[in-house]
Amino acid sequence: MPTTAPALPLADVTATDAALRRFLHGLPGVDAVGLEARAAALGTRSIKTTAKAFALDLAISMIDLTTLEGADTPGKVRALCAKGVRPDPADRSAPSVAAICVYPDMAAVAVEALRGTGVSVASVATAFPAGRAARSVKLADTAEAVAAGAAEIDMVIDRGAFLAGRYMEVFEEILAVKEACGRAHLKVILENGELATYDAIRRASWLAMLAGADFVKTSTGKVAVNATPANTLLMLQAVRDFHAATGRRIGVKPAGGIRTAKDALKYLVLVNETAGEDWLSPRWFRFGASSLLNDLLMQRQKLSTGRYSGPDYVTVD
Amino acid sequence: MSETRLSVLKTYKLFIGGSFPRSESGRVYEVTDSRGQWLANAPRASRKDARDAVTAARAAFPRWSGTTAYLRGQVLYRVAEMLQGRGEQFRAEVAAAEGLSKSAARAAVDAAIDRWVWYAGWTDKVAQIAGAANPVAGPYLNLSTPAPTGVVAVLAPRDSSLLGLVSVLAPVVATGNTAVVVTAGTAPLPALTLGEVLATSDVPGGVVNLLSGRAAELAPTLAAHQDVNAIDLTGADEELAAELEGVAAENLKRVRRPRRSAEDWTADPGTGRLLAFLETKTVWPPMGV
Numbered sequence: 174m175p176t177t178a179p180a181l182p183l184a185d186v187t188a189t190d191a192a193l194r195r196f197l198h199g200l201p202g203v204d205a206v207g208l209e210a211r212a213a214a215l216g217t218r219s220i221k222t223t224a225k226a227f228a229l230d231l232a233i234s235m236i237d238l239t240t241l242e243g244a245d246t247p248g249k250v251r252a253l254c255a256k257g258v259r260p261d262p263a264d265r266s267a268p269s270v271a272a273i274c275v276y277p278d279m280a281a282v283a284v285e286a287l288r289g290t291g292v293s294v295a296s297v298a299t300a301f302p303a304g305r306a307a308r309s310v311k312l313a314d315t316a317e318a319v320a321a322g323a324a325e326i327d328m329v330i331d332r333g334a335f336l337a338g339r340y341m342e343v344f345e346e347i348l349a350v351k352e353a354c355g356r357a358h359l360k361v362i363l364e365n366g367e368l369a370t371y372d373a374i375r376r377a378s379w380l381a382m383l384a385g386a387d388f389v390k391t392s393t394g395k396v397a398v399n400a401t402p403a404n405t406l407l408m409l410q411a412v413r414d415f416h417a418a419t420g421r422r423i424g425v426k427p428a429g430g431i432r433t434a435k436d437a438l439k440y441l442v443l444v445n446e447t448a449g450e451d452w453l454s455p456r457w458f459r460f461g462a463s464s465l466l467n468d469l470l471m472q473r474q475k476l477s478t479g480r481y482s483g484p485d486y487v488t489v490d
Numbered sequence: 491m492s493e494t495r496l497s498v499l500k501t502y503k504l505f506i507g508g509s510f511p512r513s514e515s516g517r518v519y520e521v522t523d524s525r526g527q528w529l530a531n532a533p534r535a536s537r538k539d540a541r542d543a544v545t546a547a548r549a550a551f552p553r554w555s556g557t558t559a560y561l562r563g564q565v566l567y568r569v570a571e572m573l574q575g576r577g578e579q580f581r582a583e584v585a586a587a588e589g590l591s592k593s594a595a596r597a598a599v600d601a602a603i604d605r606w607v608w609y610a611g612w613t614d615k616v617a618q619i620a621g622a623a624n625p626v627a628g629p630y631l632n633l634s635t636p637a638p639t640g641v642v643a644v645l646a647p648r649d650s651s652l653l654g655l656v657s658v659l660a661p662v663v664a665t666g667n668t669a670v671v672v673t674a675g676t677a678p679l680p681a682l683t684l685g686e687v688l689a690t691s692d693v694p695g696g697v698v699n700l701l702s703g704r705a706a707e708l709a710p711t712l713a714a715h716q717d718v719n720a721i722d723l724t725g726a727d728e729e730l731a732a733e734l735e736g737v738a739a740e741n742l743k744r745v746r747r748p749r750r751s752a753e754d755w756t757a758d759p760g761t762g763r764l765l766a767f768l769e770t771k772t773v774w775p776p777m778g779v
Contacts, residue, residue: 474716480740481541483548483717 183419187383190341197340200379203371203407212402215446216439225438229473230268232437232465233260235455237295237325237426239274239463240490241302241394247282249490250275254286256488261470263486264477270466271455272325276301277318284322295360296323299350302364302393304329308346315353325358326350327390327461330377332367340380347384360388360426360459363408366398374404378411388424394461399429402439409447416448425452428461434472437465463490502532502678504539504702505685507546508695514538519703521679524589532678535701537711540670543699544715547641547668550696555638555666559614566610566664568691573603576687580652580680587651587677601756602653609660609764616665616764624772631775636768638666639744640719643712645705647725650755651677655684657755658724661763663697670699670718672709674725678702706730713737720744720767724753 186196220228238257240249254273261267273283274295283294296318300306306314315326328350334342351359361381365374381389389408391400405427412423425448431437437460444452452458467487474482502521503510515536521529554562573580577599585595620636642662647654651674662669673681685700701708705725713721713734721738723731723746731748738745746766 480714480716481544481711483544483715486716 183383187344193340193344193380194338197376197380200372200375203375205371208371208407209403212406212443215406215442216402218439218442220438220442226473226476228438228441229434229469229476231453232434232441232460233469233473234268234271235458236270236460236462236466236469237272237274237428238270238466239394239428239461241274241276241297245276245279247279250279250282251286252488253490254283254292256466256490257292258287258290260466261473261487264474267470267473271459274325274327274461277314277321277323280318280321280323293324294322295325295327296321297327297329297393299328301327301329301362302395304331305333308349311346312349312353315350319353319355319357323357325360326354327360327362329362329364329393330381332364335368335377335380336373340376344380344384347381347386351385358387359385360390360424361386362390362393362428364393364396365391365400365404366396371404371407374407375411378408379415382411382415382421382423386423388426388459390426390428390461392427392429394429396429400427400431400461402443405440406443406447409443409452412452413448422451422457424457424459426459426461431460431462432464432468434465434468437462437469500530502530502682502702503685504533504535504543505682505688505698505700506539506543506696507549507699508689510685510689511539513703514542517703521676523586529586530679532682532702535672535703535708537708539701539703540708540711541715543670543701544641544643544712544717546696546699547670548717550694551638551640551668553694554663554668554697557666559617559666562664562666563610563613565692566613566660567607569687569693570603570606570610572687572691573599573606573684576683577603579683583680583683584652587679598650598653602656605653605656605759606660608759609664612661612761612764613664616761616768619761620765620768620770626774629777631777632772633775634770634772636665636765637771639767639769640667641717642667642669642767643709643715643718643721644669644671645709645721645723645725646671646673646681647753647755648674648676649752650674652680652684653755654724654753655681657759658722658763659698661759662722662767663693665764665768667720667767668697668699670712671701672705672712672725673700673702675702675704709734710737713743714740716741718743720746722746722763722766723748 257270257273269292272293272295275283277296280296298315298318299311363377368374378389408425416422444458470487471482513533513535517534518531519534521532580599581595622634624632626632688698714737735745
C-alpha cells in the first residue's frame with residue numbers, strides 16, 4: 174500500500190509558518206481519478222446475512238444523532254436523546270447510538286436527558302457552521318459547551334484563512350480550541366465542500382491532526398457538498414498515515430448526506446479497507462446523521478422478521 | 491436482391507417510480523402468445539423490485555392523495571385519451587396475449603378505455619356515496635368523508651390482460667391510493683405497455699408501478715411488506731390467496747379476496763372496487779362558536 178506520509182520529523186513542521194506551509198504543500202498530490210475510482214469500487218461490495226446484521230448494529234452504534242436546526246427546542250432534544258438511547262423500543266437488542274449532537278445552548282438539556290445512559294453529548298462550537306467570528310467568541314462558545322457538560326466538541330476550521338494560505342492561523346486556532354476543550358474530545362470539521370480540491374482536503378486533514386484533533390470530520394451538513402465516499406476515503410488515508418508516522422490514532426467522522434443503510438455500509442467497507450479493522454469502532458469512526466438511523470432500523474427489522482418494514486414503524490423526528 | 495428490413499424488437503421493461511428499469515435481478519422470461527409462439531422477453535421482477543416499487547408508491551402517495559378529486563379525474567381521463575391513441579398497439583397485444591379475433595380484441599380494448607373513463611368520472615363523486623353528514627344529538631356538525639387507504643398491492647387478473655387490469659387498477663388510483671401491480675404472469679405485455687401510457691399522461695411517477703413476473707414469488711413479499719396498506723388478491727388462485735391473506739394479517743392490511751367463480755370483466759363493475767380501499771374520516775366541527 175503506497176503511503177502518503179511525509180519523511181520529515183513531524184515535531185519540526187509546525188515550528189514556523191514557513192515550515193508548516195512547506196510541509197503541507199510538500200504532501201503528495203491526490204490522484205483524483207484514482208481516488209474516486211477506488212471509492213466507487215469499494216462501494217460495490219455485497220454484504221449479506223450475518224455480516225449485514227453485524228454492520229447494521231455497528232453503524233447504529235457509530236451514529237452521532239444530530240439535530241442542528243434553528244427551530245430546536247428542549248423538547249425536541251429530549252425526544253432525540255430518548256431515541257438515541259433506545260433506537261428501537263420494540264427490539265431491545267438494538268444498540269444505542271454513540272452520541273447526540275446539538276448546538277451549545279442545548280448541550281445542558283441533552284446532558285440531563287442522557288445521564289447514566291452511556292450515550293455521550295457532542296456539541297458543535299466555534300460559531301458553527303460558518304466559523305466567521307472572532308477567536309475570543311469561538312473560545313467562549315467552546316468553553317460554554319464544555320461547561321454545560323458536552324464530552325465532545327465539533328469545531329469548524331476557518332476556511333477563509335485556510336484558503337487564503339494562512340495555515341499557521343488555522344493551526345493556532347485549533348490548538349487554542351483544543352485547550353479550551355479540556356478533557357472533551359475535539360472533532361475538527363474541515364468542510365470539504367468549501368475546500369474545493371482533494372489536495373486541500375489532504376492538507377487540512379494533516380493540519381488538523383498536527384494541531385491535536387481527536388477526530389477529523391468531513392463537513393457541517395450545511396453546504397451543498399457534504400461527505401462523499403471519495404473525500405472520506407482521502408481522510409481515512411490521512412489518519413492511517415498519521416498513525417503510521419506518529420503512533421497516534423485519529424478518528425474520522427463523515428457527516429451530511431448519508432441517509433441510507435446501504436450508504437452507511439459502503440462507508441464501513443471504506444474504513445475496513447483503508448484504515449483497517451482497528452478503526453471499526455465508535456471510538457474511531459462516527460456518522461454524523463439524523464435520518465440514517467431510521468433506515469438502519471428498518472433494515473434491521475427486515476433482517477430479524479423477514480418482512481420489509483416501513484416508516485410507520487420507526488419514530489418521526 | 492430485395493432489401494429486407496430487420497424489425498426492431500421491443501424491450502419490455504418494468505414501470506417503477508415513473509421510469510422504466512430492467513429487473514434489478516437482470517432476469518427475463520419468455521412470453522408466448524396463446525398458441526405458444528414467442529412474442530417477447532419480459533422482465534422477471536424480483537423481491538427487491540417489489541420493495542423499490544413500494545418505496546416509489548409510498549413517496550408518491552402524499553401528493554396523489556392530496557390532489558383535488560377534480561384534477562385526479564382530469565389526469566385519469568387523460569390516460570384514457572392516451573390509451574385511445576395507442577389503440578392499435580393494444581389491440582395487437584391483447585389479441586396475441588389472449589388469442590382473440592381482431593373484432594374481439596377491438597371490443598376488449600374499447601371496453602378498457604370506457605372503463606377508465608368511467609372510473610375517471612367517479613373521482614369527485616365517490617365522496618357523495620361514501621361520505622355523509624351524520625345526524626348527532628349535540629351542537630356539532632358531524633361529517634364523514636372517504637380517504638384513500640394508502641399503498642395498495644394489486645394482483646392483476648390472469649384471464650384478462652388489459653380490460654381486467656384496468657378494471658382492478660383504475661378504481662384503486664381513482665380514489666387517491668397509489669398502486670403496485672403484479673401483472674398477469676403469462677400475458678404481461680399489454681400491462682407493460684400501459685406503463686408507457688401512464689408515463690405520458692400526467693400521472694405522477696410512482697402512483698402506478700407495474701411488475702411483471704411470477705405472482706407466487708412477488709405476492710408474498712408484498713403481502714408481508716409492512717408499508718403496504720392493502721392488497722387486492724384478484725389474480726391469485728385459491729391456494730395462494732389463502733396463504734397471502736394470512737401473511738397480510740400481520741399489519742392488518744385490508745384484503746380484497748378473489749371471487750370463487752370467474753369474473754365477467756365486461757359486466758357493469760359497480761362501485762365495489764372503488765369503495766374497497768377507502769377509509770372513513772369523521773370530523774366533529776362545533777357549530778356556532
